[in-house]
Amino acid sequence: MAPLPHPARTPPASRAARPAVAAGRRIRYRIGNRRGLMMNIFADIRVLVIDALNAMTDAGALPRGLDLAAVAVEPPRDPAHGDMATNAAMVLAKPAGMKPRDIAQGLAERLSADPRITSAEVAGPGFLNLRLGTGQWRGVLRAAIAAGPAFGSVPKGHGERINVEFVSANPTGPMHVGHTRGAVFGDALANLLDFAGHEVTREYYVNDGGAQVDVLARSAFERYREAHGLEPQISEGLYPGDYLIPVGEALKARFGDSLLDLPEADWLDRIRDIAIAEMMDMIRADLELVGVRMDVYSSERALYGTGRIEAAIARLDQAGLIYEGVLEPPKGKLPDDWEPREQTLFRSTSYGDDVDRPVRKSDGRWTYFAPDIAYHWEKIDRGFDQLIDIFGADHGGYVKRMQAAVAALSNGRVPLDVKLIQLVRLFKNGEPFKMSKRAGTFVTLRDVVEQAGRDVTRFHMLTRKNDAALDFDFAKVLEQSKDNPVWYVQYANARINSVLARAAEAGVDTSDAALAGADLDLIEHPAELALARRIAEWPRTVDIAARAHEPHRIAFYLYDLASDLHALWNRGNDDQTLRFVQDGDPATTAAKMALVRSVAVVIAAGLGILGVTPAKEMR
RNA sequence: GCACCCGUAGCUCAGCUGGAUAGAGCGCUGCCCUCCGAAGGCAGAGGCCAGGGGUUCGAAUCCCUUCGGGUGCGCCA
Known part of the structure; x- marks a missing residue:
């Protein structure tokens, strides 16, 4: 299961930090326990049980002030036990200072009076097994037909505003298999939350602010030269993929040969902007292939020069969470070029992180983390009740610091759940599958969808928990058999x-x-x-x-x-x-x-x- | 070294925020097609839920610990 989105500790500096986000209470919103809202018959019967317990309290059969939160109504594992079972008696026995079977007996008598209940029997250590009239199940069928595809959904107006950030692939090339799973997962999660009554925003954070987009620009420039019949110099560290060839052509169409002999400083900005735009067009098209459409694209680059990064860091600073310091060298494998340097650090350890994290490099520039803090602050500011980030599993080390930042910037009000997506292993007839059709070294999203189809790709990628590795066999996913x-x-x-x-x-x-x-x-x-x-x-x-x-x-x-x-x-x-x-x-x-x-x-x-x-x- | 994720049938995996005798598919064994779509169905065998402690009415689930696998660990994003 996912880790708690809340820090283990609250910052000592900020007394305003709300303990309201009770530790361990990940689910703060209440759905499904409102009668009839989801047509959830288990929730309906739970209401019945709660009402009966309250009536028992009023009648003096139970002490006042009991916490009923742990009372559950569930389908029993063994159908022979009935249609539903409640643990109410066992959960309340201790706080009430009563024997479970006594509570269960009293509860059974009251529940039996309801026309929907045909039998209520005490069983085992204090379970109360319930049977419903067959009319209840027939009612479910009627409700399903009447509601159509909306059956099981929750009407808007009771849910939360939730931001789901996913994919956020670097705009430096086409999407690959790993991105595909993240895209499908994020989109399905967004659909699910929407179905469950929440207001969902699907969002893509465009990492267009770092050094890798300069590399993209240089790579595109070589393709631009190639478009003019020159030999491209795809040196080590540049992107070799042939998907940049059309970008080179586009640059030629736009600039003719006017940039060919200019120094990098004179063309870098222009080419970078165009190359990023081209990459994002390609990524959008890739996302369309798997049926994903984002509501919002947020640009990292757009944060620079607006003062928002500075403001976010300043806010953390006011809370006493920013300081100048030198980090201990990492234990174990020491980086070759490690030397102690003073950096601007965020005291993420106040929120359960392992070490404090740099927000400003020793050369004075922001780290990647800094604009990401500003970006998450912006999401908080936009009024979301809950944030969800979907990362590749290789970014697991980033989770705690991001949650620390969000907790600090929202005073613990906004939970951030980070879902890590494990890798996809590709096979064909049981053999590991490698293909480099168009991108040089990796299997692209387009490759997968063209071979397996959109529906098959999406469904299959959702048949595994997000944090478990997924095997994707091109032959098996198309098989027409029961194990598919x-x-x-x-x-x-x-x-x-x-x-x-x-x-x-x-x-x-x-x-x-x-x-x-x-x-x-x-x-x-x-x-x-x-x-x-x-x-x-x-x-x-x-x-x-x-x-x-x-x-x-x-x-x-x-x-x-x-x-x-x-x-x-x-x-x-x-x-x-x-x-x-x-x-x-x-x-x-x-x-x-x-x-x-x-x-x-x-x-x-x-x-x-x-x-x-x-x-x-x-x- | 530290952090996070994972460890459930021979294999691949679920397990409903702590519930009763732990489930499915594949594989294995035995049945079932003049019959709405048999590219399926039914039944059976197969488990110390990695090991050990703890929490409580009750643990695969929560806590601690050991072992094993994956990922990550300043100035990349």
Whole structure:
């Protein structure tokens, strides 16, 4: 799991620092526990449990002042235990000074009075197992059909304003595989948070302020010379990729031969600006290929000369967090050219970092960190309730200092969660895959998408937790088999589509309006109701995935849902009554169509979050 | 040396912010196609959740520690 976004300690200098961001409390917003907001039936029943506990308190059956935050209502691991279980009695036993079973018994009596609850039994160490009337599950199906792809989503107005910064690749070349995973992850996370009711801004921080864009300019200049028939001097340290050849042509078209004999100082700025613009156009086009569109592009370069970097550092200075000093040499491997030098340092150790970090180099120029501090301060200023940064795993060492800066600049008000994206290992038929089609040394995003397709690429890259390495086999991701989750989910959707068409041919009205009005009491087989329960878990899955910032949970849920659908489908082979289309019985067929339509609705919603297009048929 | 991430079935991985008897796919064993799409389905075998301590009603999950793998460690971004 991701580390806490908050510092372990608050700065001694700043008493204003809010302890409100309680340590360990990563999730501060409350969603899903408002009745009906997400159509999350687990949250609904939790409200019921909380109400019952409060009633018990009023009646003197429980002491006052109990903290009910830990009370949970969850699906039990074993379906035989019922539909839901609550841990309320066990959690409250100690603070209430009572026996768990006594609390559970009292709670059971009150809950039994609710028409939705058909049974409440005390079990094990104090679990309260609940069974709901089958009508509850049928209600879920109706809600799903009525809501359509919005089923499980939270209406706007209750969420937070969240900034998701991702990709932020250097504008020095095309995007490669690693960027692809980060792009897909960030976009899916943004979709997920949006679905969960938050106001999300997708943002790209353009690292156009450092030395590497000067290298880009020099590389482009060589291609410009090449465009004039001269031999390019791609010396060590310049970017060799042939993607700069068209940039050279563009420069020729723009400047003719006027720059050819000028010293670097006379062309560097102009060429750099154009080259960066060209690279960003290329990156935007690459992002389009995987269906990613940013809301905001923020430029590092634009921060220089505005005083904003100075202001950010000054603010830290006022808090006593900036000083001139000399760092200890790093332990272990000592850099060859290490010598003690005085730098301007940020006291990030006050916020749990390992060492203080330089913001200004010994030559007086800003480090990369300084504009990044200013940039994050700007994001805080723009009023976001929460910041999320998505980095490659090789930037893990950067996390603590960034969180320290954000904590200091926001007085601990704005949490920064940093998601690290592990590397992607490419294979083809199990063999490690190397390709250098257009960029010299790496496999580009374009290479991947052209071979695997956008939907397959996106889905597959979301089938692993972000902090676990991902194997991407060009052959396997295109395989049409059960062990390929992409295909398996799409296949489920195609089957539903197929069966809906068959029902329509048989004269059943399969419009959503008609299905929502179908007599769902005709759905009564345990296997069918089990599928309905799975559908009921969708809003809860969204809630949990959004809180954890883990879109891969959506992909796994969809696989489970598809698996249930396929299983039920197959049972129809043995048991005619479980077939979805019941010849000569339009009422039952309609009810079953409502069931499968609900599955399709959830698949559409889930794939929508992942940014994958549902397939109507498999070819 | 320090920090962060990871360690779950033979393999690849989930595990719902601490819940009941730890799950899926592949592989293995045995069944199932005159039948809505069998490019599938059902059942079974397979686990000291890396090891050891701790916290509590309860730990794969939280804390400490050891071991093993990855990443990073001033004036790159």
